[in-house]
Structure formats: C-alpha cells, structure tokens
Amino acid sequence: xxxxxxxxxxxxxxxxxxxxxxxxxxxxxxxxxxxxxxxxxxxxxxxxxxxxxxxxxxxxxxxxxxxxxxxxxxxxxxxxxxxxxxxxxxxxxxxxxxxxxxxxxxxxxxxxxxxxxxxxxxxxxxxxxxxxxxxxxxxxxxxxxxxxxxxxxxxxxxxxxxxxxxxxxxxxxxxxxxxxxxxxxxxxxxxxxxxxxxxxxxxxxxxxxxxxxxxxxxxxxxxxxxxxxxxxxxxxxxxxxxxxxxxxxxxxxxxxxxxxxxxxxxxxxxxxxxxxxxxxxxxxxxxxxxxxxxxxxxxxxxxxxxxxxxxxxxxxxxxxxxxxxxxxxxxxxxxxxxxxxxxxxxxxxxxxxxxxxxxxxxxxxxxxxxxxxxxxxxxxxxxxxxxxxxxxxxxxxxxxxxxxxxxxxxxxxxxxxxxxx
Numbered sequence: 001x002x003x004x005x006x007x008x009x010x011x012x013x014x015x016x017x018x019x020x021x022x023x024x025x026x027x028x029x030x031x032x033x034x035x036x037x038x039x040x041x042x043x044x045x046x047x048x049x050x051x052x053x054x055x056x057x058x059x060x061x062x063x064x065x066x067x068x069x070x071x072x073x074x075x076x077x078x079x080x081x082x083x084x085x086x087x088x089x090x091x092x093x094x095x096x097x098x099x100x101x102x103x104x105x106x107x108x109x110x111x112x113x114x115x116x117x118x119x120x121x122x123x124x125x126x127x128x129x130x131x132x133x134x135x136x137x138x139x140x141x142x143x144x145x146x147x148x149x150x151x152x153x154x155x156x157x158x159x160x161x162x163x164x165x166x167x168x169x170x171x172x173x174x175x176x177x178x179x180x181x182x183x184x185x186x187x188x189x190x191x192x193x194x195x196x197x198x199x200x201x202x203x204x205x206x207x208x209x210x211x212x213x214x215x216x217x218x219x220x221x222x223x224x225x226x227x228x229x230x231x232x233x234x235x236x237x238x239x240x241x242x243x244x245x246x247x248x249x250x251x252x253x254x255x256x257x258x259x260x261x262x263x264x265x266x267x268x269x270x271x272x273x274x275x276x277x278x279x280x281x282x283x284x285x286x287x288x289x290x291x292x293x294x295x296x297x298x299x300x301x302x303x304x305x306x307x308x309x310x311x312x313x314x315x316x317x318x319x320x321x322x323x324x325x326x327x328x329x330x331x332x333x334x335x336x337x338x339x340x341x342x343x344x345x346x347x348x349x350x351x352x353x354x355x356x357x358x359x360x361x362x363x364x365x366x367x368x369x370x371x372x373x374x375x376x377x378x379x380x381x382x383x384x385x386x387x388x389x390x391x392x393x394x395x396x397x398x399x400x401x402x403x404x405x406x407x408x409x410x411x412x413x414x415x416x417x418x419x420x421x
Contacts, residue, residue, distance in 0.1 A: 018094045019121060021085055021307055022174035024162075024190060025078025025183045026153035027100035027124060029111045031061065032137040033070045040145060045138060050146035050211070057147055064136050074114035074122070075135055076100065076153065077180035077210060080297045083118045084304020093119035097170050101125045101156040101186075107132040108152075123170065125161035127152065142289055156183075158190040175203050178307055181210035181222065188221035195228035199255040208303060209234035227254045233303050234264045241272050242279045249274040265302055 040047060043060050053060070064070065074083065082096040089095050098115070102108040102124045111132055115122035133153035138145040161167055177198050179191050191207075198205035207229045209215060214222060226232075232248060245262045253260055264272045271282040 016089065016092065016095060017173075018092055019097045019170050019173045020175050021082060021096045022099075022171055022177045022194070023078045023082040023096060023179065024099040024194065025180050026076045026133060026150060026186060027074070027079050027098070027102055027111060027115075027122070028076040028133040028135040028148060028150070028153060029107045029114070030073040030075030030135050030137055031064060031070050032073065032139065033064050033067075035064065035067075035138045035140060037140065039064075039067070040138060040140065043147070045145040045147065047140050047145060048143040050148070053147050053149040057149070060147060061134055061136055061149065064138065072110055072114060074111055074118055074120070075297070076133070077182055077208065077300055078178060079115070079120070079122075080300035081178060081180070081304040081307060083115075083120055084301050085308040086119050088305060088308030094121035096120045097174065098122045099125070099156075099162065099167065101127060101152050101154075101161075103130055103132040103152040104128045105131050107134060121170075123167060125156055127155055130155050150186075154186055156187045156190065158187055158193065162187075162190050162193065171197060176206070176307060177203065178206040178208075178303065180208045181214040181218075184214060184218045184221045184225070188218075188224070191221075191225050192228075195225050198230075199228045202255060202257055204230050204258075206231040206233065206303075206307070208232075227252050229253075229260060230255070230258050231261045231263065231306070233299075233306075234262070235299055236264045236266060241266065242281075245272050245274045246279055263306070265299055271302075 037047075039045075043057055045051075079098050079100065082098050086093075086096040098120055100122075102111055104126050108124075108126065108131075112122065112124065130152040133149060133151045135146055135148040138147065162171070171194060177194055179194065183191060195205050195207075197203075205228055207225065209222075209232070234248075236244065241264055245264055249260050249262045251260070259276075260274075262274045266272070268284055268286075271284060273280050273282065
C-alpha cells in the first residue's frame with residue numbers, strides 16, 4: 001500500500017501532516033429530507049434546481065424540520081469537498097482546514113459538531129449579526145432541489161479573520177488550496193490573498209466555477225483570480241466543451257512553472273480535462289437510476305476526491321512537485337514515480353460514483369479490479385437493496401468494502417499496483 005510516510009530523493013522522510021489542505025468558502029448547515037411534489041409546489045421549487053432563499057422561502061426551513069425526518073450535515077460547496085478529502089485520507093485527522101463565517105446560534109453549534117465529526121479543522125469566524133447559513137436539500141426521487149439561505153456565510157471579513165496571525169499561519173502551512181467560486185460573492189479579496197500566496201510559493205491553488213451566475217455576474221473578480229489558478233473545476237454541458245476547456249487552460253497565468261489544468265464534469269456524460277495541451281475524455285461509470293441513493297453534492301465529492309489524491313497518494317509537498325511539467329510526482333520507493341494528472345481524475349470519478357451509492361459510512365461497496373486503474377475507474381457490480389440501502393453480495397471477482405477505511409486501502413493499493421509500478 002502507498003505509505004503516507006515517503007522517502008524523498010534527498011533521503012528525508014516526510015509525513016502527511018495536519019492542515020496540509022486548505023479550504024475557504026460559505027459554510028452552511030445542510031438540512032436534508034425527502035419531500036413530496038406538494039411540498040415543492042408550495043414553495044415554488046423545481047425538482048432539480050439550486051436557488052437562493054427569498055422571502056417566500058422563510059417558512060421552508062422550519063416546515064421541513066417539522067414535516068420530515070431530517071439529516072444535518074456540515075455543508076456548503078467547499079466544506080463538502082474538504083470533508084470528502086479528509087474522508088479519503090482518514091488519518092491523521094485535521095489534514096483539512098476550513099475557513100468561513102457562521103452565527104452564534106444553535107445551528108452554528110450543530111455545524112461545529114458536524115465538522116468535528118468529519119475530522120475537519122474548521123476555524124469559523126463567528127459573529128452575532130446574522131444567523132448561521134442553512135441549505136435545505138429537498139429530495140424527490142433522483143432529484144434534489146437546493147434552497148440556500150447564506151445569512152452569516154455572507155459576513156466573512158478578511159481583516160477580522162484571515163489576516164489574524166494565528167489563522168494566516170494555517171494558510172502558510174498548507175500545500176494545496178481549494179476555494180469554490182461561490183465565495184467570490186462574499187470576499188474576493190480573501191481569495192486573492194490566498195491565491196497569490198500559493199502562486200508565490202509554487203503551491204497548488206484550485207478553484208471551481210461553481211454555477212453559471214458566477215461567470216455571468218461576477219466576471220471581474222473571477223478574472224482577477226484566474227491568473228493564479230492551477231486547477232480549475234467546472235460543471236458544463238455544451239457541444240463545444242472541449243474547446244472551452246482548451247481556451248480556459250490558455251488564459252494568462254502568473255506561475256508559469258505550472259500549466260493550468262481544467263476539469264469539467266458533465267453529470268452522467270464524460271468528464272473533460274485538459275492536461276499536457278491535450279483534451280482527454282473520462283467516461284463516467286454507468287449506474288442504474290434505481291441504484292442512486294442521492295446526487296446532492298456529487299460534484300463536490302468529485303473535487304474532494306481530487307484534493308484527496310493530491311494531498312495523499314501524490315505526496316504533494318512543495319519539494320516533490322515537478323516545476324517543469326504539469327505532471328505530479330510521488331516518491332514512494334526511493335525513486336521518483338511519474339503519475340499523470342489523468343490518474344488523479346480517474347480516481348476522482350470513482351469517488352463521485354461512490355457518493356451516489358453510499359448512504360452511511362458502514363455501507364458495503366463492491367468494486368471490480370481492473371488491470372489498469374484508468375481503464376475503468378472501477379465498476380459497480382451489484383445493486384443496493386431497498387431495505388438496507390447497502391449492497392448485495394459481491395460476485396467472485398469483486399472486492400467488498402465494509403467501511404471507509406477498507407475503500408481507502410483498496411484505492412491506495414490500486415495506485416501502487418497498477419500505476420506506480
């Protein structure tokens with residue numbers, strides 16, 4: 001298995017440490033529940049949509065709690081992704097740091113508890129002017145309608161939190177950074193400060209276009225940050241997606257030691273990535289609609305899988321990163337082993353797929369081994385039962401994962417066996 005303790009070409013041992021992954025964004029307490037069409041109609045919601053709460057939605061959050069059995073999760077796009085990365089890494093805990101603003105209220109306390117349960121080092125800026133942000137995930141069948149009330153998430157202050165010495169030390173400690181585009185509406189100056197630090201120190205800065213309205217209505221702050229972006233994620237569905245990805249890759253860039261990588265997911269359609277001046281298509285694992293438990297946060301899970309790969313399997317430490325090519329190197333056996341970013345995306349597709357199927361951390365997931373990891377990205381071989389929401393018995397050629405640790409161990413084994421050697 002890939003060991004988190006690696007020996008570099010200079011003979012020094014390095015261990016994946018706390019706070020090596022940094023995320024900053026809009027923390028929301030996710031309130032997730034299965035609802036019916038009447039509930040959607042009452043509040044003017046579409047079955048598959050994401051909107052900001054208006055006055056007519058104020059009663060929604062109280063009613064969804066009263067009417068339905070709900071689940072609470074530490075949410076918000078960036079926080080979702082760093083949670084997945086931490087979930088993939090497992091130990092040490094608090095590999096991922098998260099900054100954002102919450103209120104001093106009951107929902108804020110629940111949010112802090114949920115982040116702690118996910119082993120994320122959440123350092124929230126707490127204020128009492130606005131309540132903690134919430135997001136109602138109204139689930140109907142395969143669809144989910146998201147209604148977000150940002151509230152306190154809109155109140156993040158760079159000078160009152162990011163600029164504090166104790167907090168900035170955590171930024172400096174990180175090697176990989178991820179911020180969703182949604183945060184451009186809150187504190188673009190905070191994003192710029194972190195992005196410039198990453199660029200000046202040849203670290204990896206990742207960003208997500210998040211939603212169409214970011215590019216449409218926040219183009220100016222977005223383009224100010226773009227020169228510092230090493231890895232750009234997006235979710236697009238258009239006929240000329242490959243050309244858009246290529247042109248985005250070629251936008252001006254400050255740190256020329258790294259060529260920008262652009263990754264566009266397209267739901268069930270191929271994931272598109274520009275790496276090494278080439279556009280590569282990654283097929284998405286085909287899943288029966290009846291097998292899907294929940295699609296909420298699947299895109300965030302994809303990004304989290306990527307960040308987890310960068311932080312763990314690729315041993316992303318500044319002195320292990322090749323500065324002349326966009327490829328990343330992992331020194332696992334006293335020699336450098338070249339791993340392309342394409343391998344990282346293949347693993348991320350697996351995590352996006354597993355997110356569709358896993359309802360609890362003790363669910364079983366069955367995966368078929370492939371002679372080359374990237375050739376299949378893993379293939380789901382069985383279907384979940386309606387009673388347990390787990391999965392049926394595996395076929396003879398399948399691997400069975402009874403918990404997250406086993407899934408992690410298997411993915412690391414796959415990297416070592418089929419890519420590193």
